[in-house]
Amino acid sequence: MPFLHSTSTLVALFHSQSSKPSKSQLVRERGPVPSKPKVTTLEDALNLFDEMLQRRPLPSVVRFNQILTQVSKLKHHSAVISLNKQMRMLGIASDVYTLNIIINCFCHLNQMGFSISVLGHFFKLGLQPNVITFNTLTKGFCMMGNKNLAIQLLRNMETGSCKPDVITYNTVIDGLCKDTLVGDAMNLFSEMISWGIAPNVITYNSLIDGVCRLGKWEEATMCLNKMVSQNIFPYVCTFNILVDALCKEGMGMEAKSAVQMMIRRDIDPNVITYNSLMDGYCLRGEMDKARQVFDLVVSRGWKCLVGNFFLIPLLVVVLLTVFAKQGE
DNA sequence: CGGCTTGACT
The missing domain is CATH 1.25.40 (Serine Threonine Protein Phosphatase 5, Tetratricopeptide repeat)
Incomplete structure (x- = not known):
């Protein structure tokens, strides 16, 4: 597989060089084109x-x-x-x-x-400020906990010349959900559709997170069905939201079946998924089950940690908790 | 000449 990959990369390189000879000449004369500063x-x-x-x-x-x-x-x-x-x-x-x-x-x-x-x-x-300017301000108002100002800004955008986009709505919907104002979030969800802005997977992730926080599992299922019916498919992050909420509610069995569901759908659980599972078991003192998850992670050869280096310290903290409790 | 900016999960 890696061979195939490098071959196609080589072919692509060859193609771009032969079709643009002037560029390679440029490189020879002035040295490499300045790239993004690293x-x-x-x-x-x-x-x-x-x-x-x-x-x-x-x-x-x-x-x-x-x-x-x-x-x-x-x-x-x-x-x-x-x-x-x-x-x-x-x-x-x-x-x-x-x-x-x-x-x-x-x-x-x-x-x-x-x-x-x-x-x-x-x-x-x-x-001229653009939609990103106002989206950033909207997010700022949400972060400082002032949802009313965020909504006010959104309303001004709706009637103004700089129209809100899916990110504007996602930002406010997420802010409302984090404040457990899921009803308001749902209203905004209907509203964005009526303005012709299509929700995306992030919109649904926020709503699912919101209903899960309230333990409304049937509504979470409804959200999942609705998104799939619109050809918007849940992915690892969507399942992580479910798994995390189920674990925090002490529904370890259901969390495990959610993980099995994602594996059936060919979605690989990642370190966040396993973290949530272990954290959930630790919270309920089920150290043997937390340990089982850890063993599973190890048996997967730490593959799920690749690209998530910043998460390793978190994992270590969870593991230390596991071992400390086992030693008691 | 364009490039460079915003949103979800532990």
């Missing part, structure tokens, strides 16, 4: 930023935005704000992308006042 730590990002400031002519704002995005993904939100301040002082004008990144950072810093004030910068710079 940044894994805040220090890398700051060094790259400083290095870019030395270049003449200065790189375009897009390059700076790429760095801001990476730093934001590393969750150094206040660093993003100060980098942007430096950009401004050096005369690098922000664009719509920059300002959207800044709004997102203020949201994560719980500084919604500053988030909103960025809207003023849009107009000062002659830029």
